[in-house]
Amino acid sequence: MHVGLIWLGAAVLLAAGESVSGELFLLMLAGGALGGSAAAFLGAPVWGQALAFALVSIILVVGVRPVVRRRILSALPEHDTNTAALTGRGGTVVEAVGPGGGLVEIGGDTWTARPLLDGDTFAAGEKVLVHQIEGATAIVVRGV
Numbered sequence: 219m220h221v222g223l224i225w226l227g228a229a230v231l232l233a234a235g236e237s238v239s240g241e242l243f244l245l246m247l248a249g250g251a252l253g254g255s256a257a258a259f260l261g262a263p264v265w266g267q268a269l270a271f272a273l274v275s276i277i278l279v280v281g282v283r284p285v286v287r288r289r290i291l292s293a294l295p296e297h298d299t300n301t302a303a304l305t306g307r308g309g310t311v312v313e314a315v316g317p318g319g320g321l322v323e324i325g326g327d328t329w330t331a332r333p334l335l336d337g338d339t340f341a342a343g344e345k346v347l348v349h350q351i352e353g354a355t356a357i358v359v360r361g362v
C-alpha cells in the first residue's frame with residue numbers, strides 16, 4: 219500500500235472527527251495530512267512527509283483557523299438569553315396588575331408584574347406585552 223493512501227485515510231478520519239468537535243482544529247490537521255499525502259505522492263521520504271504535515275498544519279491552525287472561526291461566528295444570529303429573551307413577549311394576567319404589582323404568565327412561567335405607565339391596571343385574563351424585566355418583575359404594557 220502506498221504511504222500517500224495512509225495519509226489520505228488519516229485526513230478522512232480527522233475530517234470525520236471534526237464533525238464531532240466543531241472547533242475547526244481537526245479539520246486543519248486533516249489539511250496537514252493532505253499535505254503529507256501530497257508529499258508522499260511526490261516521492262518525499264517519510265521525514266519529508268511528516269515535515270509537510272507539520273508545516274501545513276501549523277499554517278492552517280495559526281493562519282487560517284482564526285479567520286474562518288471569526289467569519290463563521292459573525293454570520294451566526296445573536297439570540298437574547300435569560301430575561302432579555304422575554305422582552306417583547308406576550309403574557310396573560312393571572313392576578314390583577316396595578317401599581318402595587320400583580321402576577322402574569324409569560325411562556326409558562328409566572329412572574330410578578332407591574333405596569334409601565336402609572337395608573338394602568340390589568341384585569342385577570344388580559345393580554346400584556348413585556349416591556350422589560352427589572353430584577354424578578356416584568357414591566358408590562360397592554361397587549362394585543
